[in-house]
Amino acid sequence: MGALSVAGGSRRGRAVRPIVVALIVVANAVVAAAAAPARAQLPIFDAHIHYSRPDWDVVPPERVLQILSRANVKRALVSSTPDDGTLTLYQRAPKVVVPELRPYRNRGDMTSWPRDPAVAAYVEDRLRKGVYRGIGEFHLSVADADAPTVRKFAELAAAQGLVLHAHVDDATVEKLLALYPKARILSSACDEGGRRDRRRANFAW
Numbered sequence: 060m061g062a063l064s065v066a067g068g069s070r071r072g073r074a075v076r077p078i079v080v081a082l083i084v085v086a087n088a089v090v091a092a093a094a095a096p097a098r099a100q101l102p103i104f105d106a107h108i109h110y111s112r113p114d115w116d117v118v119p120p121e122r123v124l125q126i127l128s129r130a131n132v133k134r135a136l137v138s139s140t141p142d143d144g145t146l147t148l149y150q151r152a153p154k155v156v157v158p159e160l161r162p163y164r165n166r167g168d169m170t171s172w173p174r175d176p177a178v179a180a181y182v183e184d185r186l187r188k189g190v191y192r193g194i195g196e197f198h199l200s201v202a203d204a205d206a207p208t209v210r211k212f213a214e215l216a217a218a219q220g221l222v223l224h225a226h227v228d229d230a231t232v233e234k235l236l237a238l239y240p241k242a243r244i245l246s247s248a249c250d251e252g253g254r255r256d257r258r259r260a261n262f263a264w
Contacts (some may be wrong), residue, residue, distance in 0.1 A: 102133040107196065107247050109161075110137060110144035124152050138167060138196050138224065140186060149190060159193040159224055160185055162212070169198055174208035183215060195224025196247055204234040211237035 110123060127135055138161035139145040149156040149199060161180050162172050172178040182194060194212050216223050217239070224245045226234060232246045 061121050077156040082181045092168045100131055103131050105135040106131050108137045109139050109196075110148055111140040112144065115147075120147050120151055123148060124155065127155065136193070136224070138193075140164075140168075146190075157192050158197050160191045160220075161195060162197050162208075172197065173199060173209050175208060179211045182212065186215060186219065186221075191221065193222035193224045193245070193261070195222070195245070196226050197224070199231055199235075200235055201228070201231040204231055204240055207262065210239075213242045215251050216243070217241040 088256075091196070105127070109121075133155065134157055135148075135155060136157045136159060137145045137148055138159040140161055140163040142160055142164075145156070145158045145161070149158045159180055162178050163169055164178070164181060168175070168178055185191075194216055199209065212223060213235075215221065222243045222245050223235070223239075224247060225232065226247050227235070232244065235244055
């Protein structure tokens with residue numbers, strides 16, 4: 060399904076990015092599923108959902124879960140800015156939502172987090188909740204692959220059996236794999252010559 064996002068011409072529409080487009084995609088899937096024989100409908104694991112602050116007033120959590128259910132999404136890997144959006148969905152549907160801890164406390168963290176010790180401390184503290192299955196989804200350039208906070212995340216992920224969920228290009232994911240051989244890395248946007256790729260993501264929930 061990809062990241063939940065919405066586009067709009069108004070300022071408010073542009074701000075409310077992370078959910079409505081994906082819900083439209085899911086709604087289309089519901090229509091298609093309704094037309095297919097029941098035996099042909101397969102369960103879906105959606106590995107890329109955000110439920111961030113601008114979305115909360117647009118689509119309430121009960122509606123999000125209802126749409127996922129109608130689309131036959133049995134498990135959903137969810138991360139949000141801030142993390143409260145993920146926990147809101149997880150608390151309502153712990154058998155559906157697979158929570159990840161996104162390092163962004165706000166959108167301002169998106170570019171500065173790799174070298175921000177406050178983000179590292181935030182994530183380490185938040186992980187004590189004991190509910191997360193991954194750290195991410197985060198954006199990262201190849202130049203920052205060995206930055207201090209990235210190294211800390213790799214250590215935490217290896218120690219706690221978590222996945223690092225990275226929105227990166229092919230060069231960055233290759234560098235991450237080389238730098239952190241003990242980490243399990245899920246790449247959500249690895250594009251090389253038009254070919255999408257998912258590497259070292261052989262895990263099950």
